Amino acid sequence: LSLDTVRDFLTREEDTIVFSLIERAKYPLNPPAYYVPAHFAGLRHDASFAELFVRESEAVQAKAGRYQSQQEIPFFPSRVRPLTLAPPYNFTRELYPAAAPVNVNDEIWRIYFTLLLPLLAKNGDDGSYAATVASDLVCLQALSRRINYGRYVAEVKFTGDQQNYTTLIRNKDKDALMKLLTSEAQEDAVKRRVQKKATVFGRNVTLDGPGETGDSNNGRASFKVEPAVVYKLYDQWVIPLTKKVELKYLLRRLD
Numbered sequence: 463l464s465l466d467t468v469r470d471f472l473t474r475e476e477d478t479i480v481f482s483l484i485e486r487a488k489y490p491l492n493p494p495a496y497y498v499p500a501h502f503a504g505l506r507h508d509a510s511f512a513e514l515f516v517r518e519s520e521a522v523q524a525k526a527g528r529y530q531s532q533q534e535i536p537f538f539p540s541r542v543r544p545l546t547l548a549p550p551y552n553f554t555r556e557l558y559p560a561a562a563p564v565n566v567n568d569e570i571w572r573i574y575f576t577l578l579l580p581l582l583a584k585n586g587d588d589g590s591y592a593a594t595v596a597s598d599l600v601c602l603q604a605l606s607r608r609i610n611y612g613r614y615v616a617e618v619k620f621t622g623d624q625q626n627y628t629t630l631i632r633n634k635d636k637d638a639l640m641k642l643l644t645s646e647a648q649e650d651a652v653k654r655r656v657q658k659k660a661t662v663f664g665r666n667v668t669l670d671g672p673g674e675t676g677d678s679n680n681g682r683a684s685f686k687v688e689p690a691v692v693y694k695l696y697d698q699w700v701i702p703l704t705k706k707v708e709l710k711y712l713l714r715r716l717d
C-alpha cells in the first residue's frame with residue numbers, strides 16, 4: 463500500500479459510483495419501495511421493502527464470501543452469517559486489527575435515502591420496485607466501499623508519518639489530526655474529476671453529431687445524472703465521510 467495505490471483505488475471507485483448513480487436515475491423515485499413498514503403479501507414487515515431487499519441480498523452475498531474481504535462491510539452485519547458456500551479466500555489483511563472494523567455505514571444509509579435519492583431520481587412511480595432497490599443496493603455498496611476505504615488511506619498516512627500521527631493520536635487531538643490528513647488540492651481534483659466523469663459517462667451517445675455535451679434540446683445539455691449533483695455528493699458527503707472514517711481509524715490505531 464502507498465498513497466498512490468490507495469488514490470488509484472479511490473479514482474477507480476469513482477467510475478463505479480458514477481455508473482451506479484446513472485443506473486438508479488433511470489427509475490423514478492418509486493416511493494412505495496421505501497415506506498416503513500412495508501405491507502405486502504398480506505404481511506406487515508418490520509422494515510421497508512428496500513431494507514428487506516438489502517438484508518436478504520447481503521445474506522446471500524455473505525454466503526458467497528463477499529465480506530471475507532475487509533474492503534466490504536455489510537449494512538446489516540448482525541444478519542450476516544459466517545457460513546459460506548464459497549472456498550476460503552486468501553485476502554490480505556492490510557489494516558490494523560483494532561481499527562479495521564471502523565465504518566460509517568449507518569450514516570451512509572441515512573444520507574443515501576433522505577438526501578441523495580431525492581436529488582437523483584425524478585418524482586414518480588412506475589412500479590418497478592425490485593429493479594429500483596437492486597440499483598439502490600449497488601449504489602450503497604459502491605459508496606460504502608469508497609468511503610470506508612478511508613481506513614486504508616489512514617493506514618498509509620499513519621505509516622508514512624508515524625511520529626507526528628502518534629503524538630496527535632495519544633493527545634486525542636482530533637482537529638490537528640484532521641488538518642494533517644487533509645489535502646485540499648487533492649479534494650479539489652477529486653471533485654472536479656467526478657463532475658467531469660458524470661458529463662462523459664452520462665451523455666447520450668448518438669451516431670450523428672459530436673455528442674460532446676449530452677443531448678442538446680434547444681441547446682441545453684442534459685445528462686443522465688446532473689454533473690453538479692455528483693460534485694455536490696462528493697463535496698458534502700463522500701469526502702467528509704471518508705475523512706471521518708480516516709479520523710476514527712487513526713484514533714484506534716494505537717489500541
Ligand SMILES: O=C(O)C(=O)C[C@]1(C(=O)O)C=C[C@@H](O)C=C1
Pocket residue numbers: 469472615643644645646648649652700701702704705708
Ligand atoms: O487522497 C487522500 O489523501 C485522502 O485522504 C482522500 C480524500 C478523499 O476523500 O478523496 C480525503 C481527504 C483528503 O483531504 C483528500 C482526499
